[in-house]
Amino acid sequence: MSWVAPALVSALVFSTAGFFIGKSQRAASSVERLQTEQPELPPVPPAAPTPKPADPLPPIPEPPKLAENPAPPPQPTQEKLSADATLKAFLDAPDWKTRVELVIFPDDMRASMEARATELGDGPIATTSVALVDIAKGTHIYKVCTSAIPEGFPVAVVETEDGAKVNWESFVNFHDDLFRKFIEGPPGRTGVFHVLVKPEPLASGEAESHFVRYRLSVPMPKREQLAWMRKDSVALARLRGIFEGSGKMEKPLVDKLAATDGIPLVLSLAKREANDGQKFIEITDLVGLGWGPSPE
Numbered sequence: 001m002s003w004v005a006p007a008l009v010s011a012l013v014f015s016t017a018g019f020f021i022g023k024s025q026r027a028a029s030s031v032e033r034l035q036t037e038q039p040e041l042p043p044v045p046p047a048a049p050t051p052k053p054a055d056p057l058p059p060i061p062e063p064p065k066l067a068e069n070p071a072p073p074p075q076p077t078q079e080k081l082s083a084d085a086t087l088k089a090f091l092d093a094p095d096w097k098t099r100v101e102l103v104i105f106p107d108d109m110r111a112s113m114e115a116r117a118t119e120l121g122d123g124p125i126a127t128t129s130v131a132l133v134d135i136a137k138g139t140h141i142y143k144v145c146t147s148a149i150p151e152g153f154p155v156a157v158v159e160t161e162d163g164a165k166v167n168w169e170s171f172v173n174f175h176d177d178l179f180r181k182f183i184e185g186p187p188g189r190t191g192v193f194h195v196l197v198k199p200e201p202l203a204s205g206e207a208e209s210h211f212v213r214y215r216l217s218v219p220m221p222k223r224e225q226l227a228w229m230r231k232d233s234v235a236l237a238r239l240r241g242i243f244e245g246s247g248k249m250e251k252p253l254v255d256k257l258a259a260t261d262g263i264p265l266v267l268s269l270a271k272r273e274a275n276d277g278q279k280f281i282e283i284t285d286l287v288g289l290g291w292g293p294s295p296e
Helices: 004-037 083-092 096-102 106-120 168-175 178-184 234-243 251-259
Strands: 129-136 139-145 153-160 163-166 190-199 211-217 225-230 263-273 279-289
Touching: 083 096, 083 129, 083 139, 083 153, 083 163, 096 106, 106 168, 153 168, 168 178, 168 190, 178 190, 178 263, 190 251, 225 234, 234 251, 234 263, 234 279, 251 263
Parallel strands: 225 279
Antiparallel strands: 129 139, 139 153, 153 163, 190 211, 190 263, 211 225, 263 279
């Protein structure tokens, strides 16, 4: 539309100029005819009296100016909490509804946090000490000690676009000591756990067995456990790939971790009972590499 307006204006200007040019030419022809004929003019009548000018109208008052609406004051933005402040607010939260806003992927964690609060009770989480032990790639690792776990367990607080947030999944795994409760519990139970994993050397006759063994642990003492995995399991190929360095973790790091505590993995486990009555842990699936949170 912007390019049409100048064309319309130009057209109007030129047609108006043509109109005035034509009118002046007609006026010139009439003057020449009057100068040639020169007819006798009638007497000029006396001039009429000039009428008294009317009184001027009173000035029209200007309409009152409307007050301009002032710009709304800037809304205060929510301050992004630091890692220390986030963890403190997380532990001191009066209920799960407050705490869920301080974790990564709160919408995905809401159901599990509510279920835990319903089963175990709600309120602040008591601790005996909290200390920062490491910072790596935007993640703060704290050692949190409680009366139930005086040796402490790791808690990860991750920097996000919305500020620092707690990794709820790893926190509840270690704080509630889920792996120990699982291995000490009755057969028939299943669950998903954050564990450290490393291959177990072949035992006598294991080459002919239908299972391979791995050693599982968590970052608290006296919680190691052997686990078996079926050789025909689809997940076994993926697990072996991680230890061979074909996954997202480079082989030198894999070898270093496997030689010490193990690689942090998320595994689906089941507690079984053999025909002879022996109880054992079976790895049924590889859920994830690392303990970082993932949306559902």
